[in-house]
Amino acid sequence: MNLEDEVRYLILGLQREGNRQIAQVLAPAAVTPSQAEAISLLAEHEVLSLRDLGALLVCESGDSPSRLIDRLVDRGLVQKEISTLDRRSLSLTLTSKGVDIYRNVIEPAEVGIRKAIREALSQEEINQLHELLMRFAGVTNSSGALNARRERQST
Amino acid sequence: MNLEDEVRYLILGLQREGNRQIAQVLAPAAVTPSQAEAISLLAEHEVLSLRDLGALLVCESGDSPSRLIDRLVDRGLVQKEISTLDRRSLSLTLTSKGVDIYRNVIEPAEVGIRKAIREALSQEEINQLHELLMRFAGVTNSSGALNARRERQST
DNA sequence: TGAAAATAGATGACACGACATACATTACAC
């Protein structure tokens, strides 16, 4: 297999295996990796509309993540209110139960993931990998959500 | 956001966007990226059991991809026979229609993807990225299927 | 040999993820 195919499948494989490992860590709290990403963003930004959240989520294309959020609302982790400024728009916030899950489960899991990455690669390798992935993602239009996160620092 | 998180989300984002773009190229033939991976492996290996195919697929964990294949059987692209040596096992092969789809749609798509990657990154960058991803995947247990492919060269 | 373990695959359940479509609300153009 040529290098281009290998790179492509390595990215796929790393995403899949990473997702499985993260899912395992989150499983005791019955939270999925995608749900954790949404909760984490809500913990950082306090209030978001579905559309804004969708723009920040890497795990889903811009499409508004109605159903992802609905499940969190059903479980009492997220509160969903109609915005008073624009009745089309939703104001999403974490409930106290959502904040608990974030603090006790998701944040520790994120810390653990970072640690695992630092143990897998040297700081120098992480820097190089980051730079190459940024270039690759930039050229292939894959960094939309990450760019949106940089432009929209917190709340 | 720190570098570890960025690397993690860049890999996720690249996988997602890559998948969307490949899906678009394959859409006219109503073939999904996962189906294309399976067909491509069958084109290379002539005959595979479900289990062997599962071991070579990056897109699914080792779990036998019964349903992925069932859809291809339903569409007449793959033939599924009970092995005579071991009646538990299946012998999967491409039908002539499956070979056609491979030659006319999937193989050209794969060539296009490789070209797109070479246009996104320099040869030197591809080499570096490949090396770093190999290290990362090796340490994190993410290269199972790719290793299996190397050990099982063609038929 | 014959019971237990291992293996190959099928299937149910659940949550994505992408796309298309539908609906309500707001913005805009004139």
Added chain:
DNA sequence: GTGTAATGTATGTCGTGTCATCTATTTTCA
């Protein structure tokens, strides 16, 4: 101001992906 376009969200559909469980067949080994 009103008709029209744009926007925010909901929902249907389809194909994954993952895990758990089930059945049929083969291996193992006491």
